[in-house]
Amino acid sequence: MIQKVRGTRDILPPESRLWVEVEAVAQRVFGGFGYEEIRLPLLEPTELFVRSVGEATDIVGKEMYTFADRKGRSLTLRPEGTAGVARAFIENGLAQRPSPLRLSYLGPMFRYEKMQRGRYRQFGQIGIELLGAATPAADAEVMLALHTFLAELGFDDLVIVLNNLGDPEDRPRFIELLLRELEGRREELCADCQRRWDANPLRILDCKVPRCRELVAGTTPVAEVVSEEARRHVDGVEAALRDLGVAVQRAPRLVRGLDYYLRTVFEVVSPELGEDTVICGGGRYDRLISDLGGPQVPGVGFAIGEDRLIEVLPASFRERVLGRRPVVVLPVGEAAATTLAVVRALAVRGIAAHAEVTGRSLKAGLKWAGKLGARVVVIVGGDELAAGAVVVRDLDRGEQQAVPIAEVADVLERTGEA
Ligand code: HAM
Numbered sequence: 001m002i003q004k005v006r007g008t009r010d011i012l013p014p015e016s017r018l019w020v021e022v023e024a025v026a027q028r029v030f031g032g033f034g035y036e037e038i039r040l041p042l043l044e045p046t047e048l049f050v051r052s053v054g055e056a057t058d059i060v061g062k063e064m065y066t067f068a069d070r071k072g073r074s075l076t077l078r079p080e081g082t083a084g085v086a087r088a089f090i091e092n093g094l095a096q097r098p099s100p101l102r103l104s105y106l107g108p109m110f111r112y113e114k115m116q117r118g119r120y121r122q123f124g125q126i127g128i129e130l131l132g133a134a135t136p137a138a139d140a141e142v143m144l145a146l147h148t149f150l151a152e153l154g155f156d157d158l159v160i161v162l163n164n165l166g167d168p169e170d171r172p173r174f175i176e177l178l179l180r181e182l183e184g185r186r187e188e189l190c191a192d193c194q195r196r197w198d199a200n201p202l203r204i205l206d207c208k209v210p211r212c213r214e215l216v217a218g219t220t221p222v223a224e225v226v227s228e229e230a231r232r233h234v235d236g237v238e239a240a241l242r243d244l245g246v247a248v249q250r251a252p253r254l255v256r257g258l259d260y261y262l263r264t265v266f267e268v269v270s271p272e273l274g275e276d277t278v279i280c281g282g283g284r285y286d287r288l289i290s291d292l293g294g295p296q297v298p299g300v301g302f303a304i305g306e307d308r309l310i311e312v313l314p315a316s317f318r319e320r321v322l323g324r325r326p327v328v329v330l331p332v333g334e335a336a337a338t339t340l341a342v343v344r345a346l347a348v349r350g351i352a353a354h355a356e357v358t359g360r361s362l363k364a365g366l367k368w369a370g371k372l373g374a375r376v377v378v379i380v381g382g383d384e385l386a387a388g389a390v391v392v393r394d395l396d397r398g399e400q401q402a403v404p405i406a407e408v409a410d411v412l413e414r415t416g417e418a
Helices: 015-032 046-053 058-063 081-091 136-152 168-182 191-199 201-206 210-217 228-243 304-310 316-320 336-347 362-372 382-386 405-414
Strands: 043-045 065-068 074-077 101-108 122-131 159-165 248-250 262-269 278-286 301-306 327-331 353-354 377-378 389-394 399-404
Touching: 015 101, 015 122, 015 136, 015 304, 015 316, 043 046, 043 081, 043 168, 046 058, 046 074, 046 081, 081 101, 081 122, 081 301, 101 382, 122 136, 122 304, 136 159, 136 228, 136 278, 191 201, 210 327, 228 248, 228 262, 228 399, 262 301, 278 304, 301 304, 304 336, 327 336, 327 362, 336 353, 336 377, 336 405, 362 377, 377 382, 382 389, 389 405, 399 405
Parallel strands: 159 248, 327 353, 327 377
Antiparallel strands: 043 074, 065 074, 101 122, 122 301, 159 262, 262 278, 278 301, 377 389, 389 399
16 A cells, blocks of 8 residues: 655545635635735745755755756755745845735645654645835734734634844854853753754754753843844834734744744744644744845745644634534435535535435435434425425424425525534
8 A cells, every 4th residue: 555655644524624714714814914825836946945044954954855856956845935935026026016015825845854743744834924024013913913813713822922033243243152151061962952053053042952951041142132223123023012912922042943034033832732832933034035136125924834733723613613514415216416406506605515426215315414414404306396395304403394496595594504
């Protein structure tokens, strides 16, 4: 038997309904904030991620699905969406459009990661990017959109954690200070952090190894070393969010695994999935587009990990979506075509109906309807059909009535059976 690639998943119905519904809520909420969908390739030139996400990051260093195509060009399955958005912005001359530009996207991303709960090699992201605005209000907007989306799904206890990484000019100063403060303790850091010491010292800050955490806890937070302007920016973001009633918390050691961030970085952590499992990450990236050879256009955005989000969905949302019960339409005698006509009449009104097309008897059909969890069965045939009607049977109440074919959808809509 051929099996799926490790780290990929088959999302089967009815679980897939959760994905469809979550994405519908995302389109509605982010659309409401003015974000329009951009659909980008899953394949990009490898160089795009090396130059944006950064050569020294885990993603580029060890997690990319990179291969040579038949002409020997190095291609990579996208590990994230922001780099592709920046590339498309430059390539399509989107700087010519009214600014700021609000873009959303969703779809699969690929990272060769160690397998564990909530960590996959193909995973879904839903993200938004706001391009062309450098104010604190821009950061506050994307976080408010995120907060609104999560609230619409029924979450009420998720907190946005926020840090200030300062500007790239602040970084050498901070890194020098950090390494000075950790000097003499270098040997006590984990092997990964010892490598990070030279390659990407900022990443030492968010190492999950307990000993590294202890050592880092004694160092000066990056937010204390940043320029006055960067400090004012992130303070302004935080103040705006508090005014809006969005719960935010400072996380002085938060750094994220992508090199393009500056100033604002943020995450949403789910206590349910464990402290290390981040549902959503984002931040500001004012140099990304220019570093890739485009105009000086600032940006801010985030991406939600859809698999993880779905694992921790509030029960109310899950039940509402998974609890939907279909209508089953059963023919009696020679009524196959009319059965399909009834299903069509329901389908175009958005009422999910399943036709019996296997040749079952009425008795077997009712049993099948029970297995599908149907609440209503429409029986097509016999004397009623001769009179242009069908029987609508409520399986929960054990009641039934004859309804003219043309009115079945109305009746089901009225009684809320659909
Ligand atoms: P990221 O933090 O690398 O940021 O990924 C965003 C989210 O994707 C994570 O918070 C997590 O929920 C999910 N995720 C990442 N890796 C995996 C995995 N292996 N399995 C399941 N879920 C995963 C970015 O990708 C940035 N492009 C976000 C952004 C947009 N920043 C600004 N704009």
